[in-house]
Amino acid sequence: xxxxxxxxxxxxxxxxxxxxxxxxxxxxxxxxxxxxxxxxxxxxxxxxxxxxxxxxxxxxxxxxxxxxxxxxxxxxxxxxxxxxxxxxxxxxxxxxxxxxxxxxxxxxxxxxxxxxxxxxxxxxxxxxxxxxxxxxxxxxxxxxxxxxxxxxxxxxxxxxxxxxxxxxxxxxxxxxxxxxxxxxxxxxxxxxxxxxxxxxxxxxxxxxxxxxxxxxxxxxxxxxxxxxxxxxxxxxxxxxxxxxxxxxxxxxxxxxxxxxxxxxxxxxxxxxxxxxxxxxxxxxxxxxxxxxxxxxxxxxxxxxxxxxxxxxxxxxxxxxxxxxxxxxxxxxxxxxxxxxxxxxxxxxxxxxxxxxxxxxxxxxxxxxxxxxxxxxxxxxxxxxxxxxxxxxxxxxxxxxxxxxxxxxxxxxxxxxxxxxxxxxxxxxxxxxxxxxxxxxxxxxxxxxxxxxxxxxxxxxxxxxxxxxxxxxxxxxx
Numbered sequence: 001x002x003x004x005x006x007x008x009x010x011x012x013x014x015x016x017x018x019x020x021x022x023x024x025x026x027x028x029x030x031x032x033x034x035x036x037x038x039x040x041x042x043x044x045x046x047x048x049x050x051x052x053x054x055x056x057x058x059x060x061x062x063x064x065x066x067x068x069x070x071x072x073x074x075x076x077x078x079x080x081x082x083x084x085x086x087x088x089x090x091x092x093x094x095x096x097x098x099x100x101x102x103x104x105x106x107x108x109x110x111x112x113x114x115x116x117x118x119x120x121x122x123x124x125x126x127x128x129x130x131x132x133x134x135x136x137x138x139x140x141x142x143x144x145x146x147x148x149x150x151x152x153x154x155x156x157x158x159x160x161x162x163x164x165x166x167x168x169x170x171x172x173x174x175x176x177x178x179x180x181x182x183x184x185x186x187x188x189x190x191x192x193x194x195x196x197x198x199x200x201x202x203x204x205x206x207x208x209x210x211x212x213x214x215x216x217x218x219x220x221x222x223x224x225x226x227x228x229x230x231x232x233x234x235x236x237x238x239x240x241x242x243x244x245x246x247x248x249x250x251x252x253x254x255x256x257x258x259x260x261x262x263x264x265x266x267x268x269x270x271x272x273x274x275x276x277x278x279x280x281x282x283x284x285x286x287x288x289x290x291x292x293x294x295x296x297x298x299x300x301x302x303x304x305x306x307x308x309x310x311x312x313x314x315x316x317x318x319x320x321x322x323x324x325x326x327x328x329x330x331x332x333x334x335x336x337x338x339x340x341x342x343x344x345x346x347x348x349x350x351x352x353x354x355x356x357x358x359x360x361x362x363x364x365x366x367x368x369x370x371x372x373x374x375x376x377x378x379x380x381x382x383x384x385x386x387x388x389x390x391x392x393x394x395x396x397x398x399x400x401x402x403x404x405x406x407x408x409x410x411x412x413x414x415x416x417x418x419x420x421x422x423x424x425x426x427x428x429x430x431x432x433x434x435x436x437x438x439x440x441x442x443x444x445x446x447x448x449x450x451x452x453x454x455x456x457x458x459x460x461x462x463x464x465x466x467x468x469x470x471x472x473x474x475x476x477x
Contacts, residue, residue, distance in 0.1 A: 027287060028363050030370050032274040036381055057456045058171050060266040065259065066174050069247055073166050076248025080163050151292050157285035164281065168452040170246045172445055173239050175262075179441040180236035182261035186433055187229035194222040194426070197409065201419065214419040221426055263440060265447055270381070270454065276373045279455035283373055286366040293359040373453065380450035387443040394436045401429040 058070045074080060198218040204210030244254035277283055408425035411417035 028290070028366070030277070030367050032277070032370075033374070034273070036270065036273060037378055057451055058167065060268075061171075061262060061264060063174075063262055065256065066171065069170060069174060069243065070167055072247040072249075073170060074163065078248060080159070080166055082162075084159055151288075153288040154285045154292070157281040157288065160281035161285065164452055164456045166246055167456065168448050170243060171448045173242050173246065175444045175448070176441065177236055177239040177243065177256065178259060178261040179437060180232045180239065181258045183434065183437055184229050184232045184236070184258070186437065187225055187232065190426075190430055190433070191222060191225045191229065194218070194225055197422070197426075198222055200413065204413075209415075211419075217419055217423055221423055225430065261437075261440070262444075265384075265443060268447070268450060268454070270377070270450075273374060273377075276377065276455070277370065280373050280453075281455060283366075283369055286362070286369040290359065290362045290366055293355070293362040376453035377450065380446045380453055383446035384443065384450065387439055387446060391436070391439050391443065394432065394439055398429075398432045398436050401425070401432040405429045 056067070056070065058066055198215070201210055201214050201218045205212060205215050240254060240256055241251035243256070244251040247254070271279065277287075405422070405425040405428070408417060408421045412419055412422050
């Protein structure tokens with residue numbers, strides 16, 4: 001068996017002289033702007049504490065209930081679990097491919113005997129080992145391994161994308177739920193005001209100074225507001241159910257108490273556009289897919305070269321078991337084979353063309369993914385900028401609508417204006433309050449979407465020990 005071990009070591013050393021067919025991978029260039037078009041305000045280079053947490057990015061909103069929910073996404077969300085299983089599957093495929101670089105060694109033994117009425121021949125006893133190996137002289141297996149490793153990194157990036165997507169969806173649903181809480185509180189407050197107005201109108205009717213039409217209009221206004229409050233409860237229930245599914249629970253198992261709607265837009269480090277190439281998992285996945293496609297070119301090119309197979313066997317054989325392990329009964333066999341395809345009707349050329357086309361397709365998809373990433377960041381930067389301006393205008397509109405409602409009611413009670421003026425002022429006030437709440441809600445949603453568009457604090461260094469140190473820039477609001 002020592003001889004077998006020596007032969008195995010010899011053929012492993014042969015691999016040192018091997019080469020790899022096909023082109024080495026280089027990331028294709030993409031056009032990146034120097035800055036974001038929609039960035040606004042005073043910008044500065046970010047301090048170390050400005051960077052988003054690579055994991056718990058949602059903690060910047062300082063909401064303990066949201067923190068507790070987000071922590072359950074990794075543990076229970078089924079989409080994240082599926083992506084994690086796909087990653088483990090890809091890792092196992094890498095190890096399977098890597099095993100092809102090494103010899104296969106087997107051991108076997110035979111101890112035979114025959115029974116029957118006929119005279120029997122002597123059956124030799126044997127104990128032997130076999131090593132066989134297809135040396136990766138042309139780099140086909142190494143290109144395959146390169147592609148498998150890139151595929152595993154794609155799965156890792158897909159896992160990060162799934163996790164980030166579920167986290168962002170949960171944050172958005174949570175903030176929308178809190179917006180329904182705030183809407184319900186707002187409508188309940190307005191309903192209390194409308195009840196008092198109804199009491200005054202009813203009192204005037206009872207004393208003969210008011211009209212029944214005014215009472216009916218006031219009653220209708222109150223019931224309309226109460227109906228809107230009920231509808232807010234329906235939307236809230238649906239959002240609560242969606243949150244339960246996101247954290248892997250049946251809707252019946254989750255109940256979130258009403259709470260105040262946060263109005264906190266945290267400072268988000270946006271960074272330079274080129275940093276998206278490192279910070280977004282979907283871009284990293286698309287880039288790794290190019291690596292896998294490039295490796296297929298090498299595998300297709302290696303098909304032009306012959307396959308070389310080396311084999312070795314060594315062991316003991318004897319007609320008697322008790323004499324089996326004696327040195328005089330040893331044997332060994334060496335073998336080598338070369339297989340080459342002489343004619344395949346253009347199959348190998350077609351495979352190479354197919355691999356090149358697949359690589360070109362992956363390059364186009366990579367560049368499109370980068371462009372879409374730039375668009376998403378620009379969209380949400382624009383949304384935050386415009387919504388910030390819109391909120392200031394809408395806050396002034398709410399103040400004026402509230403004052404107009406108060407003046408209209410005073411004029412009605414003094415007898416100088418009809419109740420229709422009060423109804424118009426009440427409706428205008430309610431409409432402006434709801435619009436302001438919608439703006440606040442949209443701003444928080446754009447905030448979460450911007451964090452997701454920036455990669456949520458993730459970087460491609462999580463796929464490889466190598467990482468780039470792109471400067472980050474933060475908006476000082």
